Amino acid sequence: MEPATNVTPSKVPMVLGTIASVVAVGTLVTLCAVTRDERDEPAPEPQAAGRDEAAIFERLFRACARGSITRCTEVGVRYEEGRGVARDVQKAADFYGRSCELGDAPGCRRLGILYEGAAGMTADPAKAARSYQRGCAIGDATACSSLAKLLRDGRGVDRDDAAAAKLFKKACDWGDTESCDELGSHDAGGPVDGAADGD
Secondary structure: OOOOOOOOHHHHHHHHHHHHHHHHHHHHHHHHHHHHHHHHOOOOOOOHHHHHHHHHHHHHHHHHHOOOHHHHHHHHHHHHHOOOOOOOHHHHHHHHHHHHHOOOHHHHHHHHHHHOOHHHOOOOHHHHHHHHHHHHHHOOHHHHHHHHHHHHHOOOOOOOHHHHHHHHHHHHHOOOHHHHHHHHHHHOOOHHHOHHHOO
């Protein structure tokens, strides 16, 4: 009976070399194909990010409409910054006001910042003070600190150094380092107690 193959032992290295060459060529072709596919992949459209932002805004807006107060604050942020929607500071204030009334402290704080004249909003220190007061009552340390500054300076509210010091203390206890610095200034006879104004 004849052998099942005509490959003699002396030809084995040649056959193995041929197989290795075929495998190597096949691998090279595959790599070239991958490289070509990656090279031919279209670049992301410039407006893709904008469409994503718009979609995010729509989801946040719907969540706010369903009663999510934190999402109302986020909608306000996007109106203020013009992300996913045309910039509209008044609408931002409206949404901050809505979330603040429903108990979202960051919404109160952001509304207060706008009413201090941020983002081109017409300054109204009295409204800023009310917003900060609400945020502070809910538990926002920065709102407490901001209200303390208004009380210290007599902006939008009657000047009250003692009340300002108490609010700085509260905000400091809640981790607001700037308020802790204000307390240090007070202890040294600085602005909080009126020494800087000559009182």
